[in-house]
Amino acid sequence: MKVAIIGCGVIGAGWAARFMLNGHDVSIFDPAPDAERCMREVLAHARSSLPALYDRPLPPVGRLDFARRITEAVTGADWVQESVPERLEVKRSTYAAIEPYLGNEAILASSTSAIRPSKLQELCSQPARLIVAHPFNPVYLLPLVEVVGSDLTPPALKARTAGILQGIGMYPLVLDREIDGFIGNRLQEAMWREALWMIKDGVATTAQIDEAILYGFGLRCAQMGQFETYRLSGGEAGMRHFFAQFGPSLAEPLSHLMDVPDLDTALIDRIADQSDAQSAGRSIREMERTRDASLVALIRALKPRRVGAGGTVRAHEAQLHLQQDGSLPVTARRVIPSSWTEANGHINETHYIEIASNAADALTESCGVTAEYIAAGRSHFTAETHVRYLVELHEGDEITVRTQVLYGTGKKTHLFHRFYGPDEKLAATVEMMILHVDLTTRAVREPLPHVAGALKSLEEAHAHLPRPEEAGTAIRDLRKAKAERARSSQG
């Protein structure tokens, strides 16, 4: 797919990075002098974080091109993402410049965070192809996109838009009808006005407000929305009981909600000063890196149970396939998240097993041990593992695992994983004995014939390769070696 990015601030650049890292070619148009610098910075952040969400490799990165003219960017584009400033006259002139060069099937998506699509469509010669696709910063990590159309928008366009967005790992929230400000920003803005009032009244600082979010309900919001959270407060009696219990207090005038604070210089100065104190000299880039590392760790934490964004990544991951090369199967290829780094400066030993475990799963899955096979009551358990750590690995490194099947007959399968780091350097070996089991009895048992056959074929296909020297070795007994040395020097 060719994607045109019109307007390359933080949002436009985030879109560009997400499309590129999902294998699409991107052409950018933004006349601002620092657009290219912004793009490079956002792309660097995205490259070191988005792939780290996945236990499978994303497709090869698409090409990036800066167009000198807007027509170059949009000609032949399948998707145009407009992220220009939120002023109707700027949108109008942008659309006027784009539309004559768009193909009939091209989608014109606006990143607007507040303008109704019907208002934007009034600016277009072919209004039916315009749709709002409103993302959240950082676009390359947060899955949410609000997809909003007007009465003029064909339902098929909404569906096609949602499909393309899912294809780049996003969660399209398709609104039933258009409203000002859509959903996410309405909620956030309500909170924000209240926060501004607290600063204005001098009852809390920016740091206190941020802490009230971060240590409390903010954590809840990462895994459950407000209605489900409040449903739990109502207990087994459900939402009606919640209102009976907590409804009346809503009427109390706790806050300034009926009003909007005047953003005068005094208030802006107060906020800016408190915010400077709060960020304590950390640069924006540094804060962004920390944020991205945390978001990757949070989304990864939600993957096992497929909660929220973790479910989005799992669904996307299921569509990703390992490209095979060479004589041994590639069972993993992935980028090291920065959250895997420990105080020593390299990745913690734990994650070698995490990778090896996924690699073994990929191999057995390719032999028929699928989610359905497991659900039907059979699987592999690991009995024994031997890791040799050879070269340090660091955040952002891409690791490729190639797996040799040393034995694959009947109940037992003996795997030898080689981890290759940057420059195809052998970084670790992980030897594993896995046993095929019956999940009901938890006892070791023969696999079903198609699985047994597939594993046996791999054993046979790999049998002509040299047996790895490290296979079957043990950790050395240094006390014994020392005692022997002592004896031989005496002798």
Add this chain to the structure above:
Amino acid sequence: MKVAIIGCGVIGAGWAARFMLNGHDVSIFDPAPDAERCMREVLAHARSSLPALYDRPLPPVGRLDFARRITEAVTGADWVQESVPERLEVKRSTYAAIEPYLGNEAILASSTSAIRPSKLQELCSQPARLIVAHPFNPVYLLPLVEVVGSDLTPPALKARTAGILQGIGMYPLVLDREIDGFIGNRLQEAMWREALWMIKDGVATTAQIDEAILYGFGLRCAQMGQFETYRLSGGEAGMRHFFAQFGPSLAEPLSHLMDVPDLDTALIDRIADQSDAQSAGRSIREMERTRDASLVALIRALKPRRVGAGGTVRAHEAQLHLQQDGSLPVTARRVIPSSWTEANGHINETHYIEIASNAADALTESCGVTAEYIAAGRSHFTAETHVRYLVELHEGDEITVRTQVLYGTGKKTHLFHRFYGPDEKLAATVEMMILHVDLTTRAVREPLPHVAGALKSLEEAHAHLPRPEEAGTAIRDLRKAKAERARSSQG
């Protein structure tokens, strides 16, 4: 410490569970017939989640006692946590019943989510000892407590309250002055009113609103507050630039903030129906278990970089110590989080190494390889690991690791960890060779003398114990074994 819990709904029970799991004895008074059932359920949730946040064992669980009279519960209590309904007359009669039995040093803390402490103090005979400690549900997992006093509250009481709360792993946010609704609920309630309007206007469903939170800004809120998030939107130019760019749109009447929706039957019915559809038959208990598992996974994800709640757990963990027993050092004792469970129904192999890695750190730290020692440029790297998985382990199981030092001379240390699961059954062994390195050159190097001495002492102390049979073994070569069997049967 003796803790009295007055009122044992979801909040009171959450407090009781957090205090108990941090080693304090708890006496509960609540005349409601289902208070005891609520307590048992919340305690079961808390037991299977709170300890799973930590890589160290929490202290032995405190005793739980249901008092038949309020006076029994509060007599001798160091801390009284009042969580009765939010009506002044209920609070008044509760305080009147409690105060005559309180010692001079006792703290009377109220869980009120909205009433100013000065109003509550008017109901007390000794107002100076009342303080607001407002937690967030689930109290046993979320670290935030808003600590609020009035002009009558001695600063020393605020500090003592904060200290006790930190001691049970919470994050006390001490407000400078009292305000209605404090900070967290003001922000949440602003969002909530906006959400109610969207339902009333029929522009979004409860599920859509929850998704807008969960997949978008909710994820951000778990790792960064709103001011810092918006600071990043302003870019390097900071908060002033953010207001120049985004300030004007605040004045636009995007929402109904100036008004409060009427909670009539029609609106409540609509919300309750949508909420029922959204939770699709999942019971409250089931949703709570999912929530808790996600919260544990999220908070654990924030631990490595000490972000938000992850930092709170790390700080608390640093105060926890491993109780020693028997002839080998206990290097880990911990509860298995449910997020470690995989489709097979047991914990994933990865986490055996996570535990072993922490156990090795605990052992070397006890020998002088402290955070300061590492910061000064020396540490241990793992060279080789051999795991044998013997018995399946499950969520909620407590694991104790005992570590034998097989060799501890100079640069090389050979460790043998035994994992004991429920009933002290040997569940796994992890053999490790670790190397002492210079972090600047990344080369293997002798430890400083105090570390070398401590490791050598352990080697000598453990030398008289039998060498584990499994040490020094390798994964068996089944092809060779098969070939030999074939040969011997021919021979």
